[in-house]
Amino acid sequence: MFLVMLLQVLVCNHINLWGYAVPLLGVMVLFHVPLNAGRIGNMFMAFFTGLVLDAFSNTPGVAAGAMTFTAFVQHPLLHAMAPKDAVEDAIPSAGLMGRYTYFAYIAILMAVHHMVYFMFEAFTFFNALDLFLRFLGSYVLSMLLALSIEMMLSSKEK
Numbered sequence: 001m002f003l004v005m006l007l008q009v010l011v012c013n014h015i016n017l018w019g020y021a022v023p024l025l026g027v028m029v030l031f032h033v034p035l036n037a038g039r040i041g042n043m044f045m046a047f048f049t050g051l052v053l054d055a056f057s058n059t060p061g062v063a064a065g066a067m068t069f070t071a072f073v074q075h076p077l078l079h080a081m082a083p084k085d086a087v088e089d090a091i092p093s094a095g096l097m098g099r100y101t102y103f104a105y106i107a108i109l110m111a112v113h114h115m116v117y118f119m120f121e122a123f124t125f126f127n128a129l130d131l132f133l134r135f136l137g138s139y140v141l142s143m144l145l146a147l148s149i150e151m152m153l154s155s156k157e158k
Contacts, residue, residue: 004028021137023145026053027113030074031106036088039075046071066117073112081105094154114139
């Protein structure tokens, strides 16, 4: 968790491709929440993670709100997508859930996070095209980076 937040603050916050694509990797903290994690505790952890990211990113409350909402959605999503015979304290991974199911899990969480993040940041639908382009560019770039990191982590586990 600390390394993801450090990567976001020191590297990703300084990337801005064409004014639209900014990688937001803070949501990766939620990818590896154990199946038996309490929903309220998970939401508090996501909120405080978002507050730390906000403090270093100059986005007051935006990351905290997006992370908290994503944690709210993450709990039922994880229980719907995880295998029914999984151990209670299992941590989501490609090995546990299957490669495509885990990819879908990551893609949905990342999409929810990015939509909420950019809606909170813009706080208007007046420039809907600009909002959509920022979401799409950041989503694609974040997914590429997140999947690269996930592949490196899964290759270390083997």
